[in-house]
Amino acid sequence: MNDYKIIFKKLSAFVFLAFISLSCANQVDYSPEHIAQTSGRYLYSLDEVMDVYYDNNTLFLKWRGADRMEPVVLDENTFFVPDMYKKLRFVQHPETKKRYIGVVSEADETVVTYDYLKVADSFKTPSMYLMEKAFDKALKGFLEIRKQDSTTALFDEREFNRLGYNYLRTQEYDHAIAVFKMNVALYPESDNVYDSLADAYLRSGDSLQAYTNYAKAYELNTGNERAKRYIEVYRKVQE
DSSP, X not given: OHHHHHHHHHHHHHHHHHHHHHHTOSOXXXXXXXXXXXXXXXXXXXXXXXXXXXXXXXXXXXETTEEEEOOEEOSSSEEEETTTTEEEEEEEOTTTOOEEEEEOOSSOTTOOOOOEEEEOTTOOOHHHHHHTTOHHHHHHHHHHHHHHOTTOOSXXXXXXXXXXXXXXXXXXXXHHHHHHHHHHHHOTTOHHHHHXXXXXXHHXXXXXXXXXXXXXXXXXXXXXXXXHHHHHHHHHHHO
Protein backbone atom coordinates (compact mmCIF):
# COMPACT_ATOMS: atom_id res chain seq x y z
CA MET A 1 0.00 0.00 0.00
CA ASN A 2 2.82 2.40 0.89
CA ASP A 3 4.49 1.71 -2.48
CA TYR A 4 1.32 2.78 -4.28
CA LYS A 5 1.22 6.00 -2.24
CA ILE A 6 4.82 6.79 -3.17
CA ILE A 7 4.17 6.10 -6.86
CA PHE A 8 1.02 8.25 -6.76
CA LYS A 9 2.88 11.09 -5.08
CA LYS A 10 5.67 11.00 -7.68
CA LEU A 11 3.15 10.82 -10.51
CA SER A 12 1.23 13.76 -9.08
CA ALA A 13 4.43 15.79 -8.87
CA PHE A 14 5.29 14.95 -12.48
CA VAL A 15 1.81 15.89 -13.69
CA PHE A 16 1.97 19.16 -11.75
CA LEU A 17 5.33 20.07 -13.22
CA ALA A 18 4.18 19.20 -16.72
CA PHE A 19 1.03 21.28 -16.23
CA ILE A 20 2.76 24.42 -15.05
CA SER A 21 5.44 24.05 -17.72
CA LEU A 22 2.82 23.90 -20.47
CA SER A 23 0.83 26.70 -18.87
CA CYS A 24 3.85 28.99 -18.89
CA ALA A 25 5.17 28.46 -22.40
CA ASN A 26 5.22 32.22 -23.09
CA GLN A 27 8.34 33.84 -21.69
CA VAL A 28 7.86 36.90 -19.52
CA ASP A 29 9.35 40.09 -20.92
CA TYR A 30 11.17 41.46 -17.88
CA SER A 31 11.64 45.21 -17.66
CA PRO A 32 15.14 46.60 -16.97
CA GLU A 33 13.80 48.00 -13.69
CA HIS A 34 12.49 44.60 -12.58
CA ILE A 35 15.79 42.93 -13.45
CA ALA A 36 17.74 45.57 -11.51
CA GLN A 37 15.46 45.28 -8.47
CA THR A 38 15.38 41.48 -8.24
CA SER A 39 18.85 40.44 -9.39
CA GLY A 40 21.31 39.67 -6.65
CA ARG A 41 21.90 37.60 -3.56
CA TYR A 42 19.25 36.33 -1.14
CA LEU A 43 19.78 34.79 2.28
CA TYR A 44 18.25 31.32 1.97
CA SER A 45 19.22 30.32 5.51
CA LEU A 46 21.54 31.61 8.22
CA ASP A 47 24.51 30.05 6.43
CA GLU A 48 23.33 29.70 2.83
CA VAL A 49 22.64 32.06 -0.04
CA MET A 50 20.79 31.91 -3.34
CA ASP A 51 21.77 34.13 -6.27
CA VAL A 52 19.27 35.43 -8.82
CA TYR A 53 20.34 36.61 -12.26
CA TYR A 54 19.00 37.07 -15.77
CA ASP A 55 20.58 36.04 -19.04
CA ASN A 56 18.97 37.07 -22.33
CA ASN A 57 15.73 37.89 -20.47
CA THR A 58 15.65 34.45 -18.82
CA LEU A 59 15.56 34.01 -15.05
CA PHE A 60 18.23 31.80 -13.48
CA LEU A 61 19.23 30.83 -9.94
CA LYS A 62 22.52 29.80 -8.36
CA TRP A 63 21.84 27.50 -5.45
CA ARG A 64 23.58 24.58 -3.74
CA GLY A 65 26.20 24.05 -6.40
CA ALA A 66 23.92 24.57 -9.40
CA ASP A 67 25.10 27.66 -11.31
CA ARG A 68 22.36 27.83 -13.92
CA MET A 69 19.11 26.61 -12.43
CA GLU A 70 16.16 27.67 -14.58
CA PRO A 71 12.84 27.84 -12.72
CA VAL A 72 9.40 27.60 -14.30
CA VAL A 73 8.23 31.20 -14.64
CA LEU A 74 4.57 31.78 -13.81
CA ASP A 75 4.47 35.56 -14.06
CA GLU A 76 6.86 38.48 -13.64
CA ASN A 77 7.20 37.94 -9.89
CA THR A 78 6.27 34.29 -9.41
CA PHE A 79 8.18 31.15 -10.35
CA PHE A 80 8.36 27.48 -9.44
CA VAL A 81 11.67 25.80 -8.56
CA PRO A 82 11.47 22.02 -9.12
CA ASP A 83 14.65 21.32 -7.13
CA MET A 84 13.07 22.96 -4.08
CA TYR A 85 9.54 21.93 -4.99
CA LYS A 86 8.50 25.44 -4.00
CA LYS A 87 6.62 28.22 -5.67
CA LEU A 88 8.41 31.49 -4.96
CA ARG A 89 7.67 35.14 -5.55
CA PHE A 90 9.57 38.43 -5.47
CA VAL A 91 8.13 40.73 -2.81
CA GLN A 92 8.96 44.02 -1.10
CA HIS A 93 8.16 44.72 2.53
CA PRO A 94 5.74 47.67 2.67
CA GLU A 95 7.33 49.21 5.77
CA THR A 96 11.06 48.48 5.54
CA LYS A 97 11.08 48.56 1.71
CA LYS A 98 13.52 45.66 1.84
CA ARG A 99 13.21 43.09 -0.91
CA TYR A 100 12.64 39.39 -0.35
CA ILE A 101 11.75 36.17 -2.06
CA GLY A 102 8.69 34.71 -0.40
CA VAL A 103 7.36 31.14 -0.45
CA VAL A 104 3.88 31.02 -1.94
CA SER A 105 1.50 29.13 0.32
CA GLU A 106 -0.18 26.10 -1.22
CA ALA A 107 -3.21 26.71 0.97
CA ASP A 108 -3.65 30.41 0.19
CA GLU A 109 -1.64 32.08 -2.56
CA THR A 110 -2.78 35.53 -1.46
CA VAL A 111 -0.76 35.28 1.75
CA VAL A 112 2.45 37.29 1.42
CA THR A 113 5.51 36.04 3.29
CA TYR A 114 9.04 37.43 3.54
CA ASP A 115 11.30 34.40 3.68
CA TYR A 116 14.61 35.11 1.93
CA LEU A 117 16.04 38.58 2.47
CA LYS A 118 17.87 40.29 -0.37
CA VAL A 119 21.38 41.14 0.79
CA ALA A 120 24.35 42.89 -0.78
CA ASP A 121 25.98 41.05 -3.67
CA SER A 122 29.19 41.05 -1.64
CA PHE A 123 27.50 39.36 1.35
CA LYS A 124 29.20 36.15 2.48
CA THR A 125 28.06 33.48 4.89
CA PRO A 126 30.39 32.12 7.59
CA SER A 127 30.90 28.96 5.53
CA MET A 128 31.93 31.04 2.52
CA TYR A 129 34.49 32.86 4.65
CA LEU A 130 35.68 29.51 5.98
CA MET A 131 36.26 28.23 2.44
CA GLU A 132 38.27 31.39 1.71
CA LYS A 133 40.33 30.79 4.87
CA ALA A 134 39.12 34.08 6.37
CA PHE A 135 38.89 32.36 9.74
CA ASP A 136 38.27 35.41 11.94
CA LYS A 137 35.31 36.51 9.81
CA ALA A 138 34.00 32.95 9.68
CA LEU A 139 34.11 32.62 13.46
CA LYS A 140 32.41 35.98 13.94
CA GLY A 141 29.63 34.84 11.63
CA PHE A 142 29.18 31.45 13.27
CA LEU A 143 29.03 33.06 16.73
CA GLU A 144 26.41 35.52 15.47
CA ILE A 145 24.32 32.63 14.11
CA ARG A 146 24.58 30.86 17.45
CA LYS A 147 23.45 34.04 19.19
CA GLN A 148 20.36 34.13 16.97
CA ASP A 149 19.66 30.41 17.31
CA SER A 150 21.44 28.50 20.06
CA THR A 151 19.97 25.19 18.85
CA THR A 152 21.21 25.49 15.28
CA ALA A 153 22.87 22.45 13.72
CA LEU A 154 24.46 24.41 10.87
CA PHE A 155 27.95 23.67 12.07
CA ASP A 156 29.28 20.57 13.75
CA GLU A 157 32.26 20.04 16.04
CA ARG A 158 33.34 16.95 14.11
CA GLU A 159 33.23 18.77 10.77
CA PHE A 160 35.52 21.51 12.05
CA ASN A 161 37.80 18.88 13.55
CA ARG A 162 37.94 17.02 10.23
CA LEU A 163 38.78 20.24 8.38
CA GLY A 164 41.53 21.05 10.87
CA TYR A 165 43.13 17.65 10.42
CA ASN A 166 42.94 18.01 6.65
CA TYR A 167 45.14 21.07 7.05
CA LEU A 168 47.45 19.17 9.40
CA ARG A 169 47.91 16.42 6.81
CA THR A 170 49.13 19.00 4.31
CA GLN A 171 51.29 20.66 7.00
CA GLU A 172 49.30 23.90 6.85
CA TYR A 173 49.75 24.38 10.57
CA ASP A 174 48.55 27.98 10.82
CA HIS A 175 45.28 27.08 9.06
CA ALA A 176 44.82 24.00 11.22
CA ILE A 177 45.39 25.99 14.41
CA ALA A 178 42.94 28.67 13.26
CA VAL A 179 40.22 26.07 12.59
CA PHE A 180 40.81 24.30 15.91
CA LYS A 181 40.64 27.68 17.69
CA MET A 182 37.25 28.21 16.07
CA ASN A 183 36.15 24.85 17.44
CA VAL A 184 37.34 25.87 20.91
CA ALA A 185 35.34 29.10 20.70
CA LEU A 186 32.22 27.25 19.56
CA TYR A 187 32.54 24.21 21.84
CA PRO A 188 34.48 25.36 24.93
CA GLU A 189 33.17 22.51 27.09
CA SER A 190 34.50 19.77 24.81
CA ASP A 191 37.83 18.21 25.77
CA ASN A 192 38.35 17.01 22.20
CA VAL A 193 38.63 20.53 20.75
CA TYR A 194 41.51 21.33 23.12
CA ASP A 195 43.11 17.97 22.39
CA SER A 196 43.09 18.69 18.65
CA LEU A 197 44.42 22.21 19.15
CA ALA A 198 47.20 20.85 21.35
CA ASP A 199 48.06 18.30 18.66
CA ALA A 200 48.31 21.06 16.05
CA TYR A 201 50.56 23.18 18.26
CA LEU A 202 52.76 20.16 18.99
CA ARG A 203 53.20 19.36 15.30
CA SER A 204 53.97 23.00 14.56
CA GLY A 205 56.73 22.96 17.19
CA ASP A 206 55.03 25.01 19.94
CA SER A 207 55.39 22.72 22.96
CA LEU A 208 54.19 25.32 25.48
CA GLN A 209 50.85 25.88 23.72
CA ALA A 210 50.57 22.13 23.27
CA TYR A 211 50.99 21.69 27.03
CA THR A 212 48.47 24.45 27.83
CA ASN A 213 45.79 22.88 25.65
CA TYR A 214 46.49 19.29 26.66
CA ALA A 215 46.16 20.45 30.27
CA LYS A 216 42.74 21.94 29.47
CA ALA A 217 41.69 18.78 27.65
CA TYR A 218 42.74 16.68 30.65
CA GLU A 219 40.94 19.01 33.04
CA LEU A 220 37.71 18.39 31.12
CA ASN A 221 38.32 14.68 30.68
CA THR A 222 40.70 12.87 33.05
CA GLY A 223 40.32 9.78 30.89
CA ASN A 224 42.31 11.42 28.10
CA GLU A 225 45.45 9.29 28.24
CA ARG A 226 47.27 11.10 25.45
CA ALA A 227 46.87 14.43 27.24
CA LYS A 228 47.96 12.86 30.51
CA ARG A 229 51.12 11.37 28.98
CA TYR A 230 52.12 14.62 27.33
CA ILE A 231 51.59 16.63 30.53
CA GLU A 232 53.77 14.19 32.49
CA VAL A 233 56.57 14.22 29.91
CA TYR A 234 56.48 18.00 29.55
CA ARG A 235 56.72 18.54 33.30
CA LYS A 236 59.67 16.16 33.61
CA VAL A 237 61.51 17.97 30.85
CA GLN A 238 60.90 21.30 32.58
CA GLU A 239 62.26 20.10 35.92
